[in-house]
Amino acid sequence: MSTVTAAPTRLTGVNPVAKLAAALVIAVGLVLSIDWVSASTALILEMILLLVLRVPLRTLFTRAAMVTLAAALTAVTILLYGESRGTVHWHFLLITVSDGSITLAVATFLRVLAIALPSVLLFVDTEPTELADGLGQVLRLPARFVLGALAGVRLVGLLGQDWRYLGYARRARGVADQGRVKRAAGQAFALLVSAIRRGSTLATAMEARGFGAHPTRTWARPSPFGRREVALICAAFVIVAVAIATSVATGHWNLIATR
Structure with a gap:
């Protein structure tokens, strides 16, 4: 009986610890501000990175659809119950749709998408055993x-x-x-x-x-950490740096601590 194996990508063989670190870098960098510029910039760069890494398009679209649905549900909640600012377009009991809630909902949708998408797709071909090997040997x-x-x-x-x-x-x-x-x-x-x-x-x-x-304790399989892993983490830092720089340059940077 034949088995169907997933098509290899450039992520195949990359240490799962590096994938975890890259996803964490992107998440920490994007959670600092609620604005649509940094989130959309990071999202575009992430899509380019995933295409360079040869993530299968079918997997990309399938999992992106699931993440998009979750982000949309979060955005709807912010739209209905978010900060009321500017022109009020609709009001009913506790529900208020205004310019402020619309802007915040769009920013939240893009930010959730930009944070969740790499976290899901970077582990598309990672086995739990590989992740355990990396956690035990690399992170000790x-x-x-x-x-x-x-x-x-x-x-x-x-x-x-x-x-x-x-x-x-x-x-x-x-x-x-x-x-x-x-x-x-x-x-x-x-x-x-x-x-x-x-x-x-x-x-x-x-x-x-x-x-x-x-x-x-000894480990049956080695968990190497080399240039590919460092390159992936550096790519995550570049994505965050470009997203923050673009947001600051356009005047949309909105640090959460100042809200």
């Missing part, structure tokens, strides 16, 4: 914490399968014939009990195999 985080988190992430994928099997078993016994709400509540409790038991068993097994012995 405690192996007990890293491997425990990795094991937890691995088990998350089993929740859906357990939910289906619990449903099949309860229907076979005639427990879930009526009452969807009651059935869902009982099945959710059974899933919680099953997850706790599996987690306890996994923790005992890991302790028995020495996963808690940090001084003697």
